[in-house]
Amino acid sequence: MIKNTILILLSFALSNTWASEEILWQDWSASTFSQAKGTNRLILINVGHEGCTACRFMEENTFSDPAVIELVNANFVAIQVDSEARPDIGERYSDWAWPANAIMRPDAVQVLAFAGSRRPAPYMEILRKVINDHASGTLSPDKLAPYGAPQQAETAAFTDLRKRIRTLQDDVFNAKKSGVFESAEALRHLLLRSHLYGDNNARLLATKTLDGLLQQLDPSWGGMFYASFGSWDNTVPEKRLESQAAALQAYAEGYQLLADPKYRAAIDNIDKYLTSFMRSKQGTFFANQQDRLSGLPDGMSMDDYYVLGDKERRSYGMPTIDHAIYSDVNARIILGYVMAFEATGKQSYLDTAKRAAKHLIDKRQTKTGWIIQFMPSTELSTDKRVHVLTNQQLPYLRTQAHFGLALLSLYRATDNIYWRQIAIKVANALLPNLEDEKLGGFYGAPDDGTPGRRKPLEDNATAAHFLYLLGVLEKNGRYKIAAERAIRASASPTAVCREGRITGSLAMTLEIITAEYVEFSVVGDAKDDRTQKLLQAGRRLFEPRKLVHSESTGRYPQRSAPAMYICNDQRCTVPIYKPTRVASQAELFTYKVSPGKTP
Known part of the structure; x- marks a missing residue:
């Protein structure tokens, strides 16, 4: 009985030791990059999201492989990012989606990126080459690395x-x-x-x-x-x-x-x-x-x-x-x-x-x-x-x-x-x-x-x-x-x-x-059914440039009945009292009516 208990406990301990062996993924953070620079270790980046079949394949077949785990943990500071939780990083690596794989030098200069999953053997071949090039000092910047913020503004019209x-x-x-x-x-x-x-x-x-x-x-x-x-x-x-x-x-x-x-x-x-x-x-x-x-x-x-x-x-x-x-x-x-x-x-x-x-x-x-x-x-x-x-x-x-x-x-x-x-x-x-x-x-x-x-x-x-x-x-x-x-x-x-x-x-x-925008403004009591019908007429129109709202008097005068004004910086309609007239008046703000005025 004692012998069996010892065997069970030993088996439990060994299985849990093995289960704890995994790639030591870290956050995308200043401390992580600082760690890589301070220890002169390469940086391995994996970006993906939960809906990605190829990401799941790589997790289940490559990142769980003992040889891959050992190689990565011994030579890299590994960073994993969920592209949806960190949309800024997801956007940056979307050229290689998904999963996006990238490798940086310790100074955070990207030297390689590739898209999609890899099986353990070809994946380790890629990693070993980068490791060897790093050791020999021959790693050069990746010309296709994510572009940085422009240094000057675009001046074209x-x-x-x-x-x-x-x-x-x-x-x-x-x-x-x-x-x-x-x-x-x-x-x-x-x-x-x-x-x-x-x-x-x-x-x-x-x-x-x-x-x-x-x-x-x-x-x-x-x-x-x-x-x-x-x-x-x-x-x-x-x-x-x-x-x-x-x-x-x-x-x-x-x-x-x-x-x-x-x-x-x-x-x-x-x-x-x-x-x-x-x-x-x-x-x-x-x-x-x-x-x-x-x-x-x-x-x-x-x-x-x-x-x-x-x-x-x-x-x-x-x-x-x-x-x-x-x-x-x-x-x-x-x-x-x-x-x-x-x-x-x-x-x-x-x-x-x-x-x-x-x-x-x-x-x-x-x-x-x-x-x-x-x-x-x-x-x-x-x-x-x-x-x-x-x-x-x-x-x-x-x-x-x-x-x-x-x-x-x-x-x-x-x-x-x-x-x-x-x-x-x-x-x-x-x-x-x-x-x-x-x-x-x-x-x-x-x-x-x-x-x-x-x-x-x-x-x-x-x-x-x-x-x-x-x-x-x-x-x-x-x-x-x-x-x-x-x-x-x-x-x-x-x-x-x-x-x-x-x-x-x-x-x-x-x-x-x-x-230019098209603003549908209704001057009238918001509780008045006529005001609501004018607002509804504006909402139902196809006009992706539109803003639709009621407002009090000020820009427009108070009328005897709720009135809509359709305006932009170029023109304004006469007061519109009937919802049936909203569509025809809004059409005046398109350029197919006045092709000579196309911006």
Whole structure:
């Protein structure tokens, strides 16, 4: 009995010693980089996220290999980053997504980066070569390392930059027959051009893409599969929250502009999935549903699984859900739901948006105004994660910019001053924490002593979009100046060239700024049904440049009945009393009506 007990205890001790042997991953922090420099050790970086199949493969097959563990721990300071929890680092390494692998010298100069997973043997071959080159002093900087912040502002006219981005986006969509769908801005940019200028080619490209993406929808449970390859129906069986946000936004505007019932059905499809599978008890939304299910029999793939109907799927179990809740992607979902409400008039969409936004504000807005990107939760605590997830609470640019746009959309849809006031707080926290006061533009995160801080192109474009519209609403030139500086300080030729097709936010923002805002102001008692009908008429219109709100007398005179004024810096309408006249008057602010005045 004693002998058996000793054997059991010894077995337990040995098994736990073995289980504790793993790569000693550390945070992306100043102390970690300082450690590497002080010990003259190479830096190994792994960036990915939970929805990434290749990331999971590498964790289960490579990073768990004893030889890999020994090699890494003996020669490297290893850093692992969840790209969604740290959007600034995720953006920086998105060129190599996912997983992104990079190696730096001890002085934090990148010498190598490569995309995708590797099996243990080829992975160790890469590492050993870098180790040997480091020992011989022959490591040279990687010419394709992430670009830094531009040292001077872009001076080209916005119309010239807009033309360059249009050409780039058109080339992408002309060749598009499938692809990753993670953001809607590029597609929305095509719809906006069709609306503003009567651009028939942009309209055709948009409808071709919208129709193609319908094949990436799950007809049973709903939801957008995040990617397709070769053809629209050859989907990757994984659903990411950013794909649902992109689909909500794209189909809401597609339906609003084109009135195609297929697009209305797509909105309902996405809502069904989000509210049935991805919504937390608090009303916010989980990060992704992975292409992973342990209950499948041998020979059945996740593709086979998703061919099945609801009942058959459930008999095998439910694919794993990553219960992390990220504020930036939730903000995009909130915006999508507001847009869906404006396009369809369905009140539950607006209620969903308000509930999610209110929870994030209550739990994640700091006293100084900025929004926290991630916080641990009870639901998340039971997840078996691939990546180390740290709770580094910093005011990330991506989070503030997307949340700001979501807040403005809620103000537009409700006329509730609360959302406008929160938007101002976010903007007033964004400026001192992240703006480069000298050159303009915004860094992805505050200076924390780590290398490679930069001004991400698309996130700066989103921030510019938010601040431009807020500046118009508040009649605050500081916000509008910051918006222009954000584009000039981030849209360098190098950045635009490197980002390539991922310039949808920049394209959208340039169109809005160069074509100017359209402000729908209703002067009248907010409790008057006539005031509400005028506001509703403005909201239901497809006009991505719009601001819709009521206001007291001051700028406009008090009339005998509630009146709407549609204005920008170039023109103003006569008072509009009938909701049926709003659309025709708003059309005067497009350039297809006055082609000679195209900006």
